[in-house]
Amino acid sequence: MHAEPKVKPSGAALIDPAKEAMLLAALYIAQEQRGYLTPEVIDRVAARLGLTAGQVFSTASFYTLFRTKPVGRYVIQVCSGVSCYLVDGAEKVSDYIGAKLGIRPGETTADGRFTLETVQCLASCGTAPALRVNDQLYENLTPAGIDAILDRLLGEV
């Protein structure tokens, strides 16, 4: 038997909801400065919000939006979630891009332009396979479509 009733805390809240709510925004701002979150940055965010670094890192590592390692100028995140996998896309897309850029998932090109990652889900299951370059989402991918994206990015550089 539970020895005490499981009531919601009445006094001091377990976690201050305001701090937690501010965390995502704070991490986003912090990431814009260097492109990724260094341990020092995480420590500072934690100190500012009154959370532990563990809590902040837990959030930062959960969201594919946040990076805890240095990355290239363009971060290509290929979805490897269930839907993308089932349309026979996830591995093919990452293999195709990898072959074109000469890197494997998790790696950055020598010129520091591209980073290839596989991520768990981009919430675009209806239009799988999908990938994201920085903040731009690309859906219904085909080899030709990928070529077009990469060419455009190469042109931009």
Next chain:
Amino acid sequence: MPDLVTLTVDDVKVTVPAGTLVVDAAKAAGIEIPIFCSHPKLDPLGACRMCLVEFVGPRGSKLDTACTVRVSEGMTVRTSTEQVKAVREANLGFILINHPLDCPICDKGGECPLQDQTMAYGAGVSQFVEAKRQKQKHYPISDLILLDQERCILCWRCIRYLDEWEDKPQIGLFERGGETVIDTFPGQPVDAATSGNIIDICPVGALTNRVSRFRFRPWELKKTPSVCTLCPVGCNLRLDERVHELRRIVARENLAVNDEWLCDKGRFLHQYVDHPERLRTPLVRDAAGEALRPATWDEALHRVIEKLGDIADTNGANALGGIASARVSNEAAYLFQKFFRALVGANNIDFADGSAVKAQPTGLSAIADIAKSDLIVLVGFDPSEAAPVLDLHIKRAARRAGAKLLVINPRRIALAKYPGAYLPVLPGGEAWDLNGLATALQAARAANQAGSKPAPAPTGKAKLETKVAVMAELRPAYDLLAAAKAPLFIYGPDAARGQLGKLAVTALSNLAVALGFGDRLAYVGAEANSQGARDMGLLSDTLPGHQPVTDAAVRERLGKLWGVQPPAEPGQSYAAMAAGGVKALYVMGANPAATVAGAEALHKLDFLVVQDLFLTETAQLADVVLPATSFAEADGTYTNLERRVQRGPQGIKPAGESQADWAILAALAEKWLASQTVDTGEVSKAIEQPDWKKKRRKIKAGPAPKPWNYPTAQAVLDEIGKAVPPYASLRWDALGEAGVQWSTSALVRAPRRVEPVDVAPIAAAPAGSFTLVSGPLLWDNGPLMPYGAEQVRKLTPTPFVALNPADLTMAALAEGRQVTVTSAYGNVTLTLKADASVQPGTAWVPANLAGAPAETLGAVRGEPVSVAVKLV
């Protein structure tokens, strides 16, 4: 009375309070629902999906987690349908996909819920043929705990424990999806004082105990339910023994004391029991300057009674004294004072923080009252360092029940961060502030009773006028106290020592009485059995049962029990004896020679007996050293801070020839009695006896002490029941595994009333020097710490002095430098630290560090000490 709800679990009707979780309701109905993430002491989560059961509703049945759904009237739950079985099999299959099957080398193997449930509910075969996930397998998350990420099944129990109970969410879930791991932030290992509990609650072998690692397999341990003797909480624990070694300590559930938690010190500090340096035979020193040599018990005990007898004969009984520690069992404490009172005939018995501290005889009303309080007042008491499990309860009360904390302490202790107020004081200055508060509250109460407005702020009154400036500081504290409906007052030895301490305690008592909560005032000592030692009368001025030695009726009652009455004169205090106020000293478990000054005083003694586990600084000076057992090696009872008398049965064979403290005293008393003959002029019976026994002391005719006959600790406890009225009904068997709180109604006490306090404010240390502040540290260098496992010893800091960062800057000192700290009593060299919890103008040196720096500087004298801090 909560509403009751009746539901049906597998055709069993069960009635439980509304709000109960289905998993608990099923347990009440005698039906076990398998769980991993759910835990009775943690909030529901529903992460592992193991507890899925069928809920039968009007639209058919559906699966839901029994650990998150609360009962409702008429609910029908099925826990053993085909669907539930299939789900359990599949779920276990999923959990085992990434779980390595390294059970043979896993410390959890044999007591592992995952193993048990796989055997009970699993499919028996695995469909998974792919390679398993590779993660960190040998990953220390602190000096004490090792994490194996592969074994982890992500139940979040450790995360939730550290968050919900410790309020230190240092472990988190990192990454996501199949990559999820639990981890700590780099460079920030888990340092919570009760972190070891996550090992106990881990349902797999992901978190393992580094001190006990690979030293046991659960099935071959002899398990003895016992209690912890490292702090006054008296947490219930279990001693796990294998081949006469104490291999592990785990927590044991006692909802009234420690729930099922244990602090890291209680859990990990146990290797001293098997330490090779333990004293295994008695040692004697034949002449001054010679080395101690091993001796037989017979020889050593004889030497003790002969010398003590000689000194008593030449210098009188008051030349003998006894210093004990309040770590020892009730039985040892009782026999120790009985030895001195009934046989030697002196009241010279005391322990550190014994008669020097004005303690409340009754301790805490109940640990459970913490959760029911709306204000907890902590005066000179830092539970986070001194009693971590009490700290858990207080944090829980602050966070879950909305209790406010009023912290009155020279240092801003960790608990001061919770809602309430922190009142910084100088050591010894507690009385001034408490008196201010008490006077104000009395005035408010008087005004209230006179029919004026309720609880007005007392201003402008004749007596208060001079303190208007103080009142502004006291205002937050006053508001908290005035608003409290169920306050609890706890004070520790740091606020209660000496003359100033007595005033502080009186003022605090006045305050509690003024609020009408005089019975909610508790003293919590530093050592584990402080309460028991006081109950047993291990004090120079107090007889067993908290009666003053001057009380003739009590002396007469004890005289009937013992054969002789205890002396009527109060004896010498700890400080007086340790300073050399006696000719011969018997030290049981204490170490007064830890400081240089203490050792010098003991040097001058004619005779010193030390009874201890190790050759302490004091034992090195002794003429006779008697090897005693640890709590794990002998039966004994211990009384915790809420007057709960608990059994600590023998769980392991004693080291070498060491004997229980009470058994040594009983043997000594037997010899003492055998060696003396009442000088009646008759020739004593001629019995063939060893030579030394023939040499008998002649004592004056008079009432003779009754013989001592204590074959077991239980026999001693039986006599304690006769000597200490509140213990009258306590018998070894009746104590059970949860212990029994003695009833305060059995104690004869003067009614509580407000006593006048005449107090002046404490002056701050003169410019350029600091007021010395001391206090407990969990990982100090206390009597047993140097003999702990390597991982435990590592946690003790090198002796340091901490100053407020502002003071550091002002004095142009840098952290990490070696400094000489000088007071009127001595000087020590320490490492300098910056610590914002230390108030400006004060210097914090924790008690019991290596070399006893705080004690050398005079921190325990109960008076303000100012120190100078200079770079070496």
Next chain:
Amino acid sequence: MSYVNEVFRGAVAIAQAFGVTLKALLSSPLTVEYPEQPAAVYPRFRARHELRRYENGLERCIGCMLCEAACPTGAIHVEAAENDPEHPTSPGERYAKVYDVNLMRCVFCGDCETACPVEAVVLGHDFELAVYNRAGLLLQKEQLLNPKAPNVVVRAE
């Protein structure tokens, strides 16, 4: 008639009996001149314990103490310890620091072999266990690891 018959049958019986003797006289003896000649044992014969090693020299035993748990007579005592990662005694984290077998207690049932998850302990073929004092029957890890003649049989039960 019956007398002649009886005599004849008797003669036949004697001839048969001597036939066995005669045959045995001509065949090579079954007995072995034991101390001079080695005694052959069956492959599944169970005698003194041996602790095996892997080809790379690492001990197989991981100190799991399951043999100790399985032993019906309490003849085995194991104490485990943590491997030094630089100089491991066995693969993985755990090894047997102490492995004692008390042959005075052992009944050679082979349960320890069956219990062993890594096939470290086997009952070998060395049955010459006579010693002049009891201490000689208390085998320690060093002796078990280095039998007189390694003879490793892993039974397929």
